[in-house]
Amino acid sequence: MIWSKPRFQHSFELLPRVLKEVAPLLLPLSLALWGLEYYVAWVNKARFDNPMASSMLTIVALGLIGILLQSIASVIWLLYVARSTQRQMKNGHGEHPLIFLKNHFHQTFIESIRAFISIGIYTLFFILPGIIRWVKLVFTCFVSAFDPDYLKGKKDALKESSRLVKGAWFPLLILLIVQAFIPYLFEEFALGNYGLSSEEQAGKALSFNFLSLPFYLVAFILEVYFAIYFSLTFFARWSFKTERPQ
Numbered sequence: 001m002i003w004s005k006p007r008f009q010h011s012f013e014l015l016p017r018v019l020k021e022v023a024p025l026l027l028p029l030s031l032a033l034w035g036l037e038y039y040v041a042w043v044n045k046a047r048f049d050n051p052m053a054s055s056m057l058t059i060v061a062l063g064l065i066g067i068l069l070q071s072i073a074s075v076i077w078l079l080y081v082a083r084s085t086q087r088q089m090k091n092g093h094g095e096h097p098l099i100f101l102k103n104h105f106h107q108t109f110i111e112s113i114r115a116f117i118s119i120g121i122y123t124l125f126f127i128l129p130g131i132i133r134w135v136k137l138v139f140t141c142f143v144s145a146f147d148p149d150y151l152k153g154k155k156d157a158l159k160e161s162s163r164l165v166k167g168a169w170f171p172l173l174i175l176l177i178v179q180a181f182i183p184y185l186f187e188e189f190a191l192g193n194y195g196l197s198s199e200e201q202a203g204k205a206l207s208f209n210f211l212s213l214p215f216y217l218v219a220f221i222l223e224v225y226f227a228i229y230f231s232l233t234f235f236a237r238w239s240f241k242t243e244r245p246q
Contacts, residue, residue, distance in 0.1 A: 080101055083145075138165065147160060
């Protein structure tokens with residue numbers, strides 16, 4: 001099952017220990033990405049205020065850099081939290097997440113790029129096929145890092161992710177939406193953008209407010225919590241479908 005009350009409770013129990021282990025790396029990473037969002041918002045404001053003096057090349061370059069950094073950060077997040085979750089389920093025993101990340105980042109990032117390209121191709125055939133493909137490939141990074149058969153070259157990460165998602169596509173889609181929306185809502189509160197149109201967001205003055213930090217911290221904790229739950233969901237489905245191959 002995707003929605004599981006015991007799994008939500010287990011995630012809550014693991015949260016303090018996982019947070020203690022992952023925060024030294026992931027919190028500065030998140031703050032850096034949020035800082036990039038502030039900078040992009042500042043550039044957009046400059047373009048809004050004086051379109052003739054702004055460079056479109058700068059906007060495009062920032063967009064490409066943002067996509068690359070977000071992709072790298074997503075892989076780091078997934079591997080680091082998933083490995084920490086697995087470790088804390090064993091009371092802190094096993095390979096440290098930093099070592100695990102070092103050993104598995106390269107191949108996992110390659111598989112995430114493969115998944116991204118596949119989703120992009122499906123999206124060319126309208127949005128719905130792209131969404132379906134996105135959900136089917138959400139476990140790609142986990143397979144490439146945790147599945148022994150993949151590591152031995154016996155499985156394709158994209159095909160195995162699709163197999164693990166089979167029979168749970170829609171509830172998993174709802175989980176992904178909830179997982180993304182709730183932290184995003186707190187980030188919007190932190191930026192002061194909640195309830196504003198895109199024009200108002202671009203036009204309003206930007207100044208970093210330290211009162212926004214609590215909202216960012218809440219968003220960070222929620223992101224870790226949902227990442228733990230998502231990791232436990234993968235481990236549960238992987239164990240079940242490995243024992244009962246379909």
